[in-house]
Amino acid sequence: MWYPTWALRQPGKLWGKLGLDEPTQAVGQDGHVVARNETAARCGVTVGMMRRSAEAVCPTITTIVQDLRVEMARFEPVVQAVESLVPRVEIAEPGTMYIPISGAVAYYGGEEALCERLDKELEPYGGDRRMGLAAGIFASYQAVRQTTTDDPLHIVDNDAEFVRNLDVESLGSADIAATFRWLGITTLGALAELPVSAVVTRFGREGLLAHRQAQGMSRRVDPRSIPEDMTVESQFDPPIEDFEQASFVARNMAQRLIGNLAPHGVAPHRVVITGIAADGSERSRTWRSADPFSDKSLAERVRWQLRAWIEGVTGGIHGGLALLRLEPADLSGAGRQMALADDAKAFEETQRALMEVQAIAGRENVVVAHPQGGRDASERVLWTRWGDKENTAERDLDAPWPGQIPGPSPALVPSTRIPFDITWVDGIPEQVRLRSRWVPVLSWAGPWRRSGRWWDEEGPSDQYQIVTSTGAYLCEVREGRSYLLAVYD
Amino acid sequence: MVTRLHHSVALTTLETPDIAHDFGLLSLAPGQIAGLSGLPGSGLTRIGLSLLAPYASRGTLVYLDVRGWASPAAAWELGIEPDQFVVVRSSDVVSWGRIVATLLDGVPSVYAEVPRGMPDRALYKLAAKARAQRTALVLRPITGQLPSGVAHLNLVAREVVWEGTEAGHGSLKHRRTILAVSGRATRGMERTIEIEDNGTNDLRVVSDMGAQTTGEVVG
Numbered sequence: 001m002w003y004p005t006w007a008l009r010q011p012g013k014l015w016g017k018l019g020l021d022e023p024t025q026a027v028g029q030d031g032h033v034v035a036r037n038e039t040a041a042r043c044g045v046t047v048g049m050m051r052r053s054a055e056a057v058c059p060t061i062t063t064i065v066q067d068l069r070v071e072m073a074r075f076e077p078v079v080q081a082v083e084s085l086v087p088r089v090e091i092a093e094p095g096t097m098y099i100p101i102s103g104a105v106a107y108y109g110g111e112e113a114l115c116e117r118l119d120k121e122l123e124p125y126g127g128d129r130r131m132g133l134a135a136g137i138f139a140s141y142q143a144v145r146q147t148t149t150d151d152p153l154h155i156v157d158n159d160a161e162f163v164r165n166l167d168v169e170s171l172g173s174a175d176i177a178a179t180f181r182w183l184g185i186t187t188l189g190a191l192a193e194l195p196v197s198a199v200v201t202r203f204g205r206e207g208l209l210a211h212r213q214a215q216g217m218s219r220r221v222d223p224r225s226i227p228e229d230m231t232v233e234s235q236f237d238p239p240i241e242d243f244e245q246a247s248f249v250a251r252n253m254a255q256r257l258i259g260n261l262a263p264h265g266v267a268p269h270r271v272v273i274t275g276i277a278a279d280g281s282e283r284s285r286t287w288r289s290a291d292p293f294s295d296k297s298l299a300e301r302v303r304w305q306l307r308a309w310i311e312g313v314t315g316g317i318h319g320g321l322a323l324l325r326l327e328p329a330d331l332s333g334a335g336r337q338m339a340l341a342d343d344a345k346a347f348e349e350t351q352r353a354l355m356e357v358q359a360i361a362g363r364e365n366v367v368v369a370h371p372q373g374g375r376d377a378s379e380r381v382l383w384t385r386w387g388d389k390e391n392t393a394e395r396d397l398d399a400p401w402p403g404q405i406p407g408p409s410p411a412l413v414p415s416t417r418i419p420f421d422i423t424w425v426d427g428i429p430e431q432v433r434l435r436s437r438w439v440p441v442l443s444w445a446g447p448w449r450r451s452g453r454w455w456d457e458e459g460p461s462d463q464y465q466i467v468t469s470t471g472a473y474l475c476e477v478r479e480g481r482s483y484l485l486a487v488y489d
Numbered sequence: 490m491v492t493r494l495h496h497s498v499a500l501t502t503l504e505t506p507d508i509a510h511d512f513g514l515l516s517l518a519p520g521q522i523a524g525l526s527g528l529p530g531s532g533l534t535r536i537g538l539s540l541l542a543p544y545a546s547r548g549t550l551v552y553l554d555v556r557g558w559a560s561p562a563a564a565w566e567l568g569i570e571p572d573q574f575v576v577v578r579s580s581d582v583v584s585w586g587r588i589v590a591t592l593l594d595g596v597p598s599v600y601a602e603v604p605r606g607m608p609d610r611a612l613y614k615l616a617a618k619a620r621a622q623r624t625a626l627v628l629r630p631i632t633g634q635l636p637s638g639v640a641h642l643n644l645v646a647r648e649v650v651w652e653g654t655e656a657g658h659g660s661l662k663h664r665r666t667i668l669a670v671s672g673r674a675t676r677g678m679e680r681t682i683e684i685e686d687n688g689t690n691d692l693r694v695v696s697d698m699g700a701q702t703t704g705e706v707v708g
Contacts, residue, residue: 346597350549353595357551357577357588365578369561370571377560386575406660408687409562411534428656434528445654445661465661467651471530472661486560488651488661489534 001082001118002130002144006095007035007066009074009127023061027051029392034066038149068094072304073311079285081121086114090270090288094304098137098288115153128152135159138213142170160216164189171210176203188214231327232257239278239320246306246321248363251387252355254299257326259348267292268328273305278319283309288330295351300389302326354386373397375404375450377413377474377486403450405463410474410486417483420475422466429466432473439468447477515540515684517642519597519623522616524635524672527646529558532666532686536644537600537627538564544598544625545569551592553601554578555585555631580604586611593624603630612639642674647681663687 007026023040025033033054036045043058055061071094082099083089090098101114108114115131122129132144134156142163143154156162163170166188168180185191191199192214199207232253240246261267269292274284287301306324309317358366366386373395374380384391395401421433422441431438447462461478463485474486517523517540525533541550542564550569552559554576564574579588582604592599593615603612612628616639619626628635635643647669653662664686671679 346548349595350597351595353591354549354551354575356591356595360584360587360591361577361579367576367578368572368574369576371562371565377562381561407566408661409560409566411538411560411563412529412556412558413560414556414558434530443651443654444657445659446657465654467654467661468530469648470528470646471532471649472651472654472664473530487529487558488664489529489532489563 001097001099002132002147003078003095003127004130005035005037005128006075007071008037008064009071023058024064025051025054025061026064026066027054028066029389031392036061068300069304069307071095073308076308078122078125081125082118085118085121088286090286092288098140101133111155112153115155130154132156134162136216139163139216142166145170158216160192163214163216164192171213173206173210176206176210179203192216230257230260231325232260233323233325235323236321239317239322241310241317241320243307243310244363246310246324247303248358249324250302250306251295251299253324253326254293254302255295255348255351255355257328258293258295258298259351261328262348267294268298268330269293270328270330271298271301272325272327272329273302274323274325274327275306275309275317275321276323276325277317278322281318283317286329296387296389298326299387358386371397373399373401375401377405377410378415380409381413403448405448405465405474408488411489412487414484414486417476417478417485420473420482420484422475422477422482429464432466432468432475434468434470439470441466441468443467450476515682517541517625517627519625520620521641521674522619522626522628522639523642523644524640525627525629525644525646526634527644531646531649532664532684533629533644533646534559535563535567535686536666536668536684537629538567538569540627541598541600541625542567542569545573548597549573549575550598550600551575551577551596553585553588553592553599555580555602555604582606586615589615590618593618593622593626596624598625600627601629603628603635605632609636612636616640640672642670643672645669645671 008024021039023037023043023045025036025040025045028034031051033045033047033049033051035047036054040054040058040061043061045054045058045061051063055063075091075094079089079091079097082097086099086101086104088100090100092098099118101111104114105111108117111133115133118131119129128149130144130147130152132140132142132147132154134140134143136159139156139159139162143156147154164187168177168186168188168191170188171177180186180191185194191211194211196208196211199211203210234249234253236249240249257271258267270286270288271293272284272286274282276282285305287305289297293301306321310321354366363385367383368386369381369383370390370393372380372382372393379395382391382393422429423431423438429441429444431440433439444464444466446464448464450461450463452458452460459479461476464475464477466473466475472488473484474488476483476485515536523537523540525537527533538550538552544550550564550573552564552574557578557580559576561571561574561576565571577588577592579585585604585607589599589601599619612635616626628640634645645668646666648667650665650667651661651663653659666684666686668682668684669679670682671677
């Protein structure tokens with residue numbers, strides 16, 4: 001089941017009214033279009049396009065920035081509606097779910113009858129919804145992607161036959177698809193005819209998976225049984241009612257789960273998240289990922305789910321969350337091989353230590369940074385809370401940024417301007433005060449004029465690099481007063 | 490007496506153990522502690538980070554930021570990957586010791602600013618823990634110096650000479666810092682060295698200015 005325009009849904013404003021007149025697009029955190037309506041499509045906007053390009057071809061387009069947690073909170077009632085007909089639904093992402101229908105088909109009297117029943121159940125939620133039916137996960141995913149608004153149902157009779165005609169692009173890896181094309185293999189059928197040993201020799205595990213998919217076989221479920229103790233569970237007394245607190249717990253548990261599985265060389269493709277409220281009511285949801293979950297990706301899913309439960313339209317968790325359980329399933333060895341230099345134990349210990357420090361110093365005070373564009377030293381750093389997804393850069397790193405103070409970068413940059421005493425003689429800096437004593441200025445560079453952010457009523461300023469016998473400082477003179485901006489320590 | 494070396498040597502990587510062994514300076518083995526003293530601006534942050542940079546290629550380097558002034562750009566210029574550099578901000582004297590102790594339990598390298606008023610006893614305990622856990626630790630007191638016996642390597646900034654700026658022209662380009670080095674790394678003798686820093690990922694010891702017993706700068 002796939003809602004191709006789920007990301008476009010905005011409660012109140014655009015709910016259920018998209019596709020009529022106003023061109024609209026949803027943009028992911030990486031700046032690419034993840035969904036657009038028919039009007040935008042007619043203007044030339046395609047999924048995967050950069051936001052700027054989309055706005056260039058369709059200047060009047062309305063842009064919605066994707067927030068997966070909010071989307072999941074809105075998707076939860078839809079999942080519950082499906083589960084009222086077919087149990088054990090698995091969510092891939094907000095807007096996409098896998099529904100195991102083998103039992104339900106018999107109960108409802110056939111595939112089409114079941115699809116009609118599902119469609120009727122989901123009618124109140126509106127939107128463009130599509131269904132693809134196949135025996136395997138890969139084929140059903142490809143089938144639903146081939147549906148259109150006018151033909152929203154695709155039933156695959158024979159998975160192997162169906163996938164034979166698919167383009168190699170459908171494997172989901174641009175690199176491997178490009179290599180296959182270069183070798184003259186353009187369809188999965190052509191790939192399936194190659195001897196598996198040759199594909200594995202050339203492409204390794206990725207090639208083996210591609211070959212299996214080309215033959216219509218879904219990813220093989222690892223036959224190893226999952227030991228009981230692989231399930232991670234936490235009880236909370238008093239129960240958790242705050243999402244921030246629950247979010248912190250989610251990350252901790254996700255790391256424990258993935259950490260416990262790592263020594264076995266496996267990671268889960270499917271995780272059942274179970275929450276028990278203080279009043280005893282239990283709710284459970286299964287999440288699926290095409291790639292094995294990492295601790296970060298799993299923590300993200302658990303957070304989305306907890307937000308959907310705690311803050312969602314379903315009324316929250318009565319009395320708070322008393323127990324949270326993560327149960328792994330569908331284990332796979334893919335993607336768990338660490339590099340030769342990696343030390344799994346050291347990595348785990350570091351993660352634990354930093355989480356503990358977060359508990360002592362506060363989550364906001366444990367941060368990592370990435371470079372971004374900007375003129376000032378403080379602007380060129382993009383801070384993100386440790387463990388969170390990296391924030392989107394506000395300024396282009398590769399832009400020229402005229403007026404930028406040249407390197408080397410200062411090692412200390414106060415978060416606010418600090419008053420800095422400088423004595424001037426005929427516009428030339430003579431002495432600066434460091435703590436309680438005055439130190440002569442040996443040399444200086446500047447002034448470099450800044451026009452200031454006039455739109456924020458910020459006046460012009462002059463910046464100087466000032467050198468003394470004890471160090472160098474970046475200073476600013478603004479409205480007759482001097483400030484310390486950075487220290488070259 | 491002043492001894493000048495005839496060649497420049499980069500000492501910031503563990504891949505040069507022979508050189509590090511020869512000089513015994515500006516390298517920090519697991520479990521060793523370096524203490525940095527001097528006014529902000531003397532280049533000690535970059536020197537401290539360069540001591541820990543080799544550890545950041547294999548694991549996380551944590552900077553415990555007491556003033557809230559740490560800027561990672563200098564660490565990136567030293568070749569430390571952004572994902573490997575974590576900043577913990579805490580100005581609270583009470584929790585500072587707990588934070589450092591926790592970090593020593595799981596992080597291979599820690600750069601910690603030491604807040605004012607930290608009791609010597611706490612620093613001795615943390616030093617013992619760093620040695621036991623084999624964590625490379627750099628301590629930078631906000632004011633004053635570390636109590637004796639805490640650090641394997643004590644670096645005190647004596648003088649900084651910048652090149653590139655002149656009467657309003659140019660911009661900062663190149664720095665030479667003169668440091669007094671003491672501790673077990675120098676077998677108890679104080680030595681004076683000069684470090685060259687041009688903003689790239691290598692700091693260079695350009696001259697070992699000889700043994701000093703007075704702690705004065707060699708002119």
